[in-house]
Amino acid sequence: SDIKYVAEVQKEIKEMGYNASSNSEWIQQTRESSRGLAAMLGGIGAVSMLVAAIGIANTMMMSIYERTKEIGVMKVLGCGLFDIQQLFLIEAGMIGFGGGVTGLGLSVLVCLLINKITAAQTAVIPLWMYFASIVFAIIVSMLAGYAPSKRAMRLSALEAIRSN
Secondary structure, three states: OOHHHHHHHHHHHHHOOOOOOOHHHHHHHHHHHHHHHHHHHHHHHHHHHHHHHHHHHHHHHHHHHHOHHHHHHHHHOOOOHHHHHHHHHHHHHHHHHHHHHHHHHHHHHHHHHHHHHHOOOOOOOOHHHHHHHHHHHHHHHHHHOHHHHHHHHHOOHHHHHHOO
């Protein structure tokens, strides 16, 4: 009468000595394999995010090295340390925003391609995921840019202006 009783009825039939099978076993195996695939893809995504964070941190460090004189001039003109840090964190956030939008666009294209190939709605990105993925990319990039922004704050104004 209801799908929730299938496993129980199947067990009772087997206890009577008969062989019984149902689609619920197949559904359970499919769910388990889907969980394994999701875990594997999550791991790949985590490694990709780590590599991206390292790349953003490297980009921000290079930006600070290239703009050392500019940072020194800002300090001499009276720019606050928090303002300098905020400048580099916003820059890192913009890099994250660009990466998040690009990644989301590629994900949507892949989903559309999968759905077209399978002729079904098999790949779906939930609506909340659009917003969450971009916010997550911005947060990760700002965390990656935090250490370089602290370094920019600690630069001596005099040494920064003297540097080549």
